[in-house]
Amino acid sequence: MKRLLSIDIGSTWTKAALFGLEDIPSVLGTSQVPTTQDDLSRGVAAAACALLGLASDTSITRIGAELPVHVCSSAKGGLSIAAIGIVPDLTVSVARLVASSAGGRIAAHTAYKITDRQLAVIEAMKPDIVLLCGGTDGGNETYVLHNARALAGMRGAAAVVYAGNATLEAEVLRILSGRPLQVVRNVMPEVGVLDIEPARAAIRSIFLQRIVEGKGLEAVRAACAGDIRPTPLAVYELLEAIAASGDAAAGGPPSLLLIDMGGATTDVYSLCPAFSPDEGTVLRGIEPPSLMRTVEGDLGLRVGAASAAETGHAYVEARLQKEGASAEAFAAWVQSAREHTAVLPGNDAERLFDDILAEACLFHALCRHAGTAEEVWTPGGKVRIQRGKDLRGVTLIAASGGWLARRGSDAPLKRALSAAQRDTGAMRLLPVSPRVAADTRYLLPLLGNIAAAHRKEAALLASECVGGLMTAGEMHAR
Amino acid sequence: MNAPTIVLGVIGADCHSVGNKILDAFFNEKGFRVVNLGVMVSQDEFIDAAIETGAAAILVSSLYGHGEIDCEGFRGRCVERGLEQIVLYVGGNLVVGKTPHEAVAEKFSAMGFDRVFFPNDDLEKAARLLEEDIRARPREPVTERPA
Numbered sequence: 001m002k003r004l005l006s007i008d009i010g011s012t013w014t015k016a017a018l019f020g021l022e023d024i025p026s027v028l029g030t031s032q033v034p035t036t037q038d039d040l041s042r043g044v045a046a047a048a049c050a051l052l053g054l055a056s057d058t059s060i061t062r063i064g065a066e067l068p069v070h071v072c073s074s075a076k077g078g079l080s081i082a083a084i085g086i087v088p089d090l091t092v093s094v095a096r097l098v099a100s101s102a103g104g105r106i107a108a109h110t111a112y113k114i115t116d117r118q119l120a121v122i123e124a125m126k127p128d129i130v131l132l133c134g135g136t137d138g139g140n141e142t143y144v145l146h147n148a149r150a151l152a153g154m155r156g157a158a159a160v161v162y163a164g165n166a167t168l169e170a171e172v173l174r175i176l177s178g179r180p181l182q183v184v185r186n187v188m189p190e191v192g193v194l195d196i197e198p199a200r201a202a203i204r205s206i207f208l209q210r211i212v213e214g215k216g217l218e219a220v221r222a223a224c225a226g227d228i229r230p231t232p233l234a235v236y237e238l239l240e241a242i243a244a245s246g247d248a249a250a251g252g253p254p255s256l257l258l259i260d261m262g263g264a265t266t267d268v269y270s271l272c273p274a275f276s277p278d279e280g281t282v283l284r285g286i287e288p289p290s291l292m293r294t295v296e297g298d299l300g301l302r303v304g305a306a307s308a309a310e311t312g313h314a315y316v317e318a319r320l321q322k323e324g325a326s327a328e329a330f331a332a333w334v335q336s337a338r339e340h341t342a343v344l345p346g347n348d349a350e351r352l353f354d355d356i357l358a359e360a361c362l363f364h365a366l367c368r369h370a371g372t373a374e375e376v377w378t379p380g381g382k383v384r385i386q387r388g389k390d391l392r393g394v395t396l397i398a399a400s401g402g403w404l405a406r407r408g409s410d411a412p413l414k415r416a417l418s419a420a421q422r423d424t425g426a427m428r429l430l431p432v433s434p435r436v437a438a439d440t441r442y443l444l445p446l447l448g449n450i451a452a453a454h455r456k457e458a459a460l461l462a463s464e465c466v467g468g469l470m471t472a473g474e475m476h477a478r
Numbered sequence: 479m480n481a482p483t484i485v486l487g488v489i490g491a492d493c494h495s496v497g498n499k500i501l502d503a504f505f506n507e508k509g510f511r512v513v514n515l516g517v518m519v520s521q522d523e524f525i526d527a528a529i530e531t532g533a534a535a536i537l538v539s540s541l542y543g544h545g546e547i548d549c550e551g552f553r554g555r556c557v558e559r560g561l562e563q564i565v566l567y568v569g570g571n572l573v574v575g576k577t578p579h580e581a582v583a584e585k586f587s588a589m590g591f592d593r594v595f596f597p598n599d600d601l602e603k604a605a606r607l608l609e610e611d612i613r614a615r616p617r618e619p620v621t622e623r624p625a
Contacts, residue, residue, distance in 0.1 A: 087526040112560070138511070139483065139531035191513050191527045282518055378491035379542050383518070 003028065004454070005051070005063070006446040007044055008231055009035060009073040012263070012342060016047035017446040025457040030441055041216035044071065064223025070449040071224050073217070074231040079207045082127040082158070083109040084151075086134040086143045089285055091164070094187045095133040098163070098196045101293045102203035103233035104129070105265070113143055114150040123155050128210055129203055130158050132172075135165030137189045144168055148175045159206050163187045163199040182206070192286055204233060226453060232267055232293065234448030235260060235400075238462055239271045239291055241451040245459035256396040257431060258444065259365065259413075261358065261404055263302030263341055266365040269293045274371075274389045281373070281384045288389040294369045299361040301354070301403055302341040305334045312360025315419065319356045325349070330356070355412050358403050362416035372426035386429070394431035398466045400439040410436035437466035482534040482612050485527045487515035490548035494541035497570070501537070501601075508605045521552050525559050534612045535565035538591075545572035546585065553590025565611045567604075569595030 002021045007014065014035045018028040031050040036043035045060040052063070063069060081104035085091030092111045099106050107125035110118045122130065130151055134144045144164050151160055152175050159180035162172050166186050173183060182205075184198035208227045221228055229237075235258065243253040255272035274288040275281075298307040309316060309331070320327055333353040337343060345351040371388025399405070399413060413436055421430050443465045451458035484505060488498050495517050502514045513531050515523060524536050536556075540548060549568060556564055568591045572582050583594040592611055595604060 087529050089522075090526050090530050134530070136513075136531045139533075140529060141532060143529075188530070191515070191530060284518075284523070376491060378493060378518075379544075380493045383491070383493065385518070 003067050004450055005048055005067055005069045006449040007047055007069065007071045008234075008442075008445050008449065009040055009044065009071065010231070010262075011035065011074060014040075014043040014047045015442055015446065016044075016051050017441075017443060018051050019447075019450065019457070019461070021454060021457050025454075025461055027441070027443065027461065030443070030446075032442075037215070039216035040073070041219045044220050060220055060223045064225075068225035068453075069223055070226060070453070071220055072229045072231045072234040072445065072449045079104040079129065079203070079210075079230055080107040080125065080127045081105065081203065082107050082122045082125065082130045084114065084130060084132050084134070084147055085109075086112060086140060090191070091133045091135070091188055093286060094194060094196070095131050095163075097194075097288070097292070098133075098187055098199045099131055099203070100295050101196065101236060101289075101291075102200040103207065103230035103236065104203060105295060105297060110147075113146045119150055119154060126156055127158050129206055130154070130160045131199065131203065132160055132162045133164045133187050133199075135168070135186075136191060137166040137186050139165050139167075141165065141168060145171065145175070148172045152176055152178065154179075159210075161199060161202045161206070163202070180206075188286075194286065194289065196289065204229075207233075229449070229452075231445050231448075232260075232295070234451070235267070235269060235445050236291070236293055236448070237451040238444060238448035238458055239269055241455040241459045242462060243271055243291060245456060254396065255393045256398060257369075257391065257394050257434070258398045258400065259362065259404060260445070261361055261365075261399075261401040262300060263402075264297070264300040264304045266296045266299040266361045267293060268296075268365050268369040270369060270389060270391055270394065272389075272391060272393050275386060276390065276393070280382065281386055283386050285387050288371070292369075292389060294365070296361070296365045296368060299365055301357060301361065302337050302343075305337040305357060308357055308361050309334045311364055312357070315360040315363050316356055319359065323352060323356075325352060325356075329353070333357075354403070355407075358407075359412050359416040359419075362413055363420050366417060366420045366430060367423065367428060370420075371429045373429055374426045388429070390429040391431050392429050394434055396466065397431065397434045397436045398439060398444065399436060400442065400444045405438050405440050405442055407438070408440075410438070439465060441465070481509050481511045482609075483511040483513060483531045484535045484537055484608070485513045485515065485524055485531065485533045486537050486539075487519035487524055488517040488539045488541065489519055489521070489524070490540065490542075490544055491518060492540055492542045492544070492548075493517045494539075497541065498539060501539070504601055505537075505605065505608075510605075510608075521548075521555050524552075525556060525561060528556075528561055528564060529559065533564070534615070535567065535608060537608075538566070538568045540568065540570045540572055543571055543574035545570065549586065549589060549591070551589075556590075563615050565608070565615055566591050567593050567595065567608070569599070569604075571597060 004019045007016045015032045017030045020026045020028050033046045048063045081099040083095035083099045085095040088111045107127045108122050162183045182202040184202045258269040260267040275283045345354045370391045374385045447458045447462050505512050586594045
């Protein structure tokens with residue numbers, strides 16, 4: 001039988017799964033070992049040995065010779081990107097979108113001309129990549145050239161990806177000749193028209209070169225069947241595989257949301273059409289892509305607990321009040337979760353606090369990912385103005401990451417969703433009554449890992465893992 | 479000269495789209511690069527698009543009689559956001575009622591619009607004026623380019 005080993009190196013745990021790829025692909029087993037920070041290859045080998053029943057001192061090189069090994073990593077806290085554009089609602093927002101969907105974490109973003117102070121902030125964040133966007137093709141030159149010159153003098157080893165006004169390519173090449181630089185097609189060649197794939201590919205290629213530097217990853221890389229990819233990119237590729245598999249079947253791809261909530265960030269992926277044109281709805285701003293990722297760096301359950309409690313304080317307060325729980329005790333839990341990141345709740349009170357913090361993260365992550373609609377009266381009648389992505393057609397929420405997988409009940413997620421739906425202000429375009437499926441065996445990122453090489457099999461196993469991507473009713477409706 | 483870029487749209491809560499499409503086709507044929515934002519465009523959306531595209535002019539349409547309140551402060555907003563040199567035109571049924579054209583033109587000129595047009599104005603003439611105005615505007619402060 002053709003077997004395949006998939007490994008995910010996380011900041012706390014290194015997880016592995018063994019997949020069988022016969023006519024009917026299957027999961028043959030999973031394992032999990034603590035991540036070995038000083039030499040990541042030891043943890044990778046240990047996870048593989050546990051799974052394959054090999055002697056514990058077998059090297060990853062030996063294992064790689066036996067069967068194909070695919071590895072993704074969120075170690076080093078992922079890829080850090082500074083996103084630079086001109087207008088906040090246009091190229092700055094596109095630059096952020098590209099950085100997120102390439103699996104990056106946005107260390108800083110700037111609009112218009114970069115000031116000396118902003119440059120100093122970027123330098124201090126030590127990003128792996130600076131994504132320089134701005135101007136449509138044949139459009140703005142002033143800001144783009146100013147920013148390119150500012151980056152030419154930037155300290156640090158960051159590579160620059162230029163994906164702005166194509167007319168300036170030669171000039172930007174000249175200005176930034178002293179740095180590692182990739183020039184790709186403009187992310188916004190015309191106002192409102194996106195072309196994000198080339199910039200995404202450039203970021204990915206730089207990541208692949210940089211992630212393997214140090215920490216024993218060279219040995220892992222050498223034993224790998226492919227490149228080591230960032231974990232968020234693996235998940236993104238899984239959704240691409242699902243989208244493609246849906247095309248082949250009747251009725252097109254399913255509409256789903258995938259939430260990966262971890263200790264440091266909450267990542268939301270959506271796969272669905274962004275905008276369904278109908279009479280009386282006008283889309284303002286940029287139309288988001290059908291596959292989109294947002295990363296919330298202030299919403300996490302451990303390392304990010306304090307910032308999550310701060311962002312979500314209104315939500316947390318209301319929930320604590322309803323449960324009659326103490327705000328001081330909650331604050332103490334947040335503090336200890338931040339300091340002891342491996343801690344799990346030990347009693348009912350702590351479980352409640354962990355839940356409330358998770359709900360607050362979900363509430364804000366959902367609100368930020370979803371678009372809004374506002375009804376305005378015009379002399380010609382009522383018009384609905386949509387901004388951002390319409391998620392109302394989403395029928396399934398796949399929940400991944402430690403808490404969502406462990407929780408065993410979809411009640412907290414549904415509570416956060418319904419609070420977001422009821423939130424005051426503009427109407428939020430959230431899923432209406434989705435089914436929730438937990439990735440209890442933490443298979444989705446591991447499947448994402450093999451999705452580029454084995455598209456159909458990965459999509460099929462993912463569908464099994466969440467109890468089917470479409471219900472019979474949804475299939476029928478198509 | 480290089481084909482200048484112009485930004486086109488109907489301001490405010492105005493949904494009149496037919497005239498907008500005619501202007502789009504017309505100015506394209508006259509050799510302008512037209513960035514058409516369509517209907518229901520806010521002041522900031524005009525300015526956002528003009529910045530990203532390096533536009534030489536913004537042409538604002540208003541057909542539903544609320545032009546005055548929608549256009550109030552447009553020039554100031556352009557200046558605030560770094561578009562001091564942009565050519566600003568406005569045209570359409572700008573106010574409700576039978577106010578004489580001269581009075582309307584004066585009002586919108588005072589707001590900082592370079593030219594004001596009315597429903598029966600000649601488009602050919604408007605295109606000629608636009609070309610002249612763009613050519614005559616002070617050059618952007620030129621960014622130092624290498625020899």
